Amino acid sequence: MRNGWILEPSTTIIPLTSRLSAFSWSACLLALALLAISPGQAEAADDVLRKVAVADPYLEMHTGPGRGYPIFHVVDRGDSIEIIMQRTDWYQVRAADGTEGWVDQAQMELTLKPDGSEVDFARATLDDFTNAKWEAGILAGDFGGANIISLYGGYSLNPHVSVEVWGSQILGNFSNGWMGSVNVVHETWPDWRFSPFFTLGAGVIHTSPKSTIIQGEDRTDQVGHVGAGLRIYATRRFLLRAEYKSYVVFTSRDENEEVEEWKVGFAFFF
Amino acid sequence: MESRFRVLFLITLVIMLSGCAATKNLFGIGDDEAPPPTSEPPGQVIDPEVERREIKEPAIDREDFEVGAFVGIMNIEDFGSDTVYGIRFAYHVTEGFFVEGTIGQSEASLTSFEVLSGGARLFDDRTVTYYNLNLGYNVLPGEVFIGEGRAYNTNFYLIAGLGSTNFADDDRFTVNFGAGFRFLMTDSVAFHVDFRDHLFDIDILGREKTAHNLEGTIGVTVFF
Numbered sequence: 001m002r003n004g005w006i007l008e009p010s011t012t013i014i015p016l017t018s019r020l021s022a023f024s025w026s027a028c029l030l031a032l033a034l035l036a037i038s039p040g041q042a043e044a045a046d047d048v049l050r051k052v053a054v055a056d057p058y059l060e061m062h063t064g065p066g067r068g069y070p071i072f073h074v075v076d077r078g079d080s081i082e083i084i085m086q087r088t089d090w091y092q093v094r095a096a097d098g099t100e101g102w103v104d105q106a107q108m109e110l111t112l113k114p115d116g117s118e119v120d121f122a123r124a125t126l127d128d129f130t131n132a133k134w135e136a137g138i139l140a141g142d143f144g145g146a147n148i149i150s151l152y153g154g155y156s157l158n159p160h161v162s163v164e165v166w167g168s169q170i171l172g173n174f175s176n177g178w179m180g181s182v183n184v185v186h187e188t189w190p191d192w193r194f195s196p197f198f199t200l201g202a203g204v205i206h207t208s209p210k211s212t213i214i215q216g217e218d219r220t221d222q223v224g225h226v227g228a229g230l231r232i233y234a235t236r237r238f239l240l241r242a243e244y245k246s247y248v249v250f251t252s253r254d255e256n257e258e259v260e261e262w263k264v265g266f267a268f269f270f
Numbered sequence: 271m272e273s274r275f276r277v278l279f280l281i282t283l284v285i286m287l288s289g290c291a292a293t294k295n296l297f298g299i300g301d302d303e304a305p306p307p308t309s310e311p312p313g314q315v316i317d318p319e320v321e322r323r324e325i326k327e328p329a330i331d332r333e334d335f336e337v338g339a340f341v342g343i344m345n346i347e348d349f350g351s352d353t354v355y356g357i358r359f360a361y362h363v364t365e366g367f368f369v370e371g372t373i374g375q376s377e378a379s380l381t382s383f384e385v386l387s388g389g390a391r392l393f394d395d396r397t398v399t400y401y402n403l404n405l406g407y408n409v410l411p412g413e414v415f416i417g418e419g420r421a422y423n424t425n426f427y428l429i430a431g432l433g434s435t436n437f438a439d440d441d442r443f444t445v446n447f448g449a450g451f452r453f454l455m456t457d458s459v460a461f462h463v464d465f466r467d468h469l470f471d472i473d474i475l476g477r478e479k480t481a482h483n484l485e486g487t488i489g490v491t492v493f494f
Binding site: 050063064065066067068069083084085086087088089090091092138140147149151169171176210211226235236237238246248258266268 | 276277330331332333334361362363364365366367369382403405408411412413420423425432433434438439440442443457493
């Protein structure tokens with residue numbers, strides 16, 4: 001079995017339902033993501049803008065939020081500016097004369113609040129990597145010879161322990177399927193830049209043979225897994241993640257099936 | 271036999287971890303240490319004046335997410351070209367990197383064989399749907415000028431990722447890569463021109479081969 005994952009001889013032929021899976025599943029995910037994010041937007045739509053005063057000798061305003069955009073305007077020390085919005089590490093500001101431009105994080109850190117105290121423009125650091133509550137990411141790799149694409153979201157109960165929910169699509173030469181699972185992750189040294197972890201979990205796997213395979217039937221089985229991996233802090237909110245998981249598929253047949261999985265990918269925390 | 275060992279291993283792991291947790295507080299549940307003794311009187315710990323100012327400050331509006339729709343032409347190798355349309359969702363992690371998810375739908379036309387033979391269809395459901403999870407990089411940020419008084423910010427980006435294409439009754443593992451141009455009409459509304467190549471393996475015409483499916487789209491997105 002070169003690239004098979006599961007090739008199960010059987011005499012039953014059941015019509016395929018794979019059409020439903022990819023499109024409707026991803027549409028649901030996207031809708032959920034939108035729902036989750038929209039309340040924050042309503043709060044942000046406030047007419048009152050945050051005001052700060054320039055503490056550096058001058059503040060440089062760029063024409064765009066990124067490297068290379070030219071400086072077209074400067075604001076002198078002591079003048080106040082209003083912050084319109086933030087995009088990645090750039091702030092769109094409005095000067096007293098109405099000029100609008102983009103200022104980078106390093107310069108914004110040198111501004112003062114109206115009461116004279118320093119402004120805290122928190123930039124994500126290694127410390128946030130250890131302590132952030134939420135995490136989401138995309139991983140891909142090999143699931144017993146088949147391709148697997150996974151999406152996950154995690155919540156940290158404390159720096160050591162987090163709970164994760166995974167959704168995966170499995171695409172093999174002979175069969176396709178999806179898998180949903182919940183797992184607990186334990187990080188022994190969460191403050192390390194290369195942080196190893198162990199994981200235990202359980203879930204459900206659905207398998208359907210490809211349409212070119214005549215024999216085979218759709219199946220849904222329970223799975224349990226153990227695994228280990230590495231979370232690597234890259235930069236800002238970015239982290240890289242690599243992991244190995246060993247699955248036991250509790251089939252209705254005499255023997256349970258065992259599948260090994262390797263995955264790499266990236267994630268971000270917030 | 272092997273699975274019995276796995277169960278045994280799992281039980282040992284659970285016992286070991288709970289043992290560790292009891293001695294070293296490995297799970298971090300509860301306080302790590304006793305709180306340090308407070309020498310100051312409790313009345314001076316909080317300064318109410320500063321606290322009140324903090325609350326009044328409006329939160330800064332973060333606009334790192336981008337959502338929108340696109341429409342264009344997609345060519346399915348051997349199955350002609352048809353309209354493609356879909357939605358796009360992106361999160362800008364830094365000024366350079368962004369992650370993107372797309373969902374699209376198109377139709378597969380008839381192959382030359384199906385047209386000439388005049389009847390026999392290879393398969394009935396001609397709808398093509400795909401999703402992709404991609405990583406993009408704004409490789410050439412810049413500005414364009416329209417007339418003398420108008421300048422707009424733009425980005426030329428490279429993008430690649432993985433996903434699945436449902437075509438001819440099967441989900442197919444798909445790799446896609448391409449490039450795009452983002453033209454910011456305002457600071458929050460962008461116009462996109464995108465070219466992608468979707469690659470997947472297909473054996474519906476006899477032997478297995480890697481199909482190149484080219485797609486060109488235009489789209490509009492909103493930052494929020």
